[in-house]
Amino acid sequence: MIFGPLFMILFLAVLIAAVVFLARWVGGPWQTTVPSHHTPPGRTALDILKERFARGEIDKDEFEERRRILGE
Numbered sequence: 001m002i003f004g005p006l007f008m009i010l011f012l013a014v015l016i017a018a019v020v021f022l023a024r025w026v027g028g029p030w031q032t033t034v035p036s037h038h039t040p041p042g043r044t045a046l047d048i049l050k051e052r053f054a055r056g057e058i059d060k061d062e063f064e065e066r067r068r069i070l071g072e
Contacts, residue, residue, distance in 0.1 A: 045070055 049070065053063040 046067065049058075049063065049066055052058050053060075058066070
């Protein structure tokens with residue numbers, strides 16, 4: 001009598017695990033995205049600095065200071 005509920009829980013756990021495994025197998029590998037802080041090949045630090053200035057993330061003084069530092 002005590003084993004009935006235990007086997008029911010075990011059966012449900014195995015059933016759920018099988019469904020998850022099947023869903024992952026059918027879905028294929030997870031697609032990973034490149035975080036935005038990684039730069040694609042060909043982009044320089046100066047290009048990124050110019051984009052940040054254009055978007056308004058940094059002001060003119062900060063842009064000039066960082067551009068001067070990058071030029072050294």
